[in-house]
Amino acid sequence: MMTCKELIHDFLMEYVQGDLGAEARIEFEKHLSVCPSCVRYIDSYRRTVEMTRELGSGADAASLPPPPPEGLVRAILAVAPKPPHA
């Protein structure tokens, strides 16, 4: 099982760019299915990317990776257990 740090620092960019290998992708999604905090992180990351694009800050926005598909985040949120202190 990968850690939150590995997921965010080593795999997130590759994941959103579609560069993650099949096995790493399975591990990545397995982690998300048990880790609501990473799901929230990715969701806020995706929103930040979208917001930056909407602001139209030119080259900066263009250099950001594409956000992960919204359907995936929704699906994960739907099955992810609620954090005890939410």
Ligand SMILES: [Zn+2]
């Ligand atoms: Zn995590």
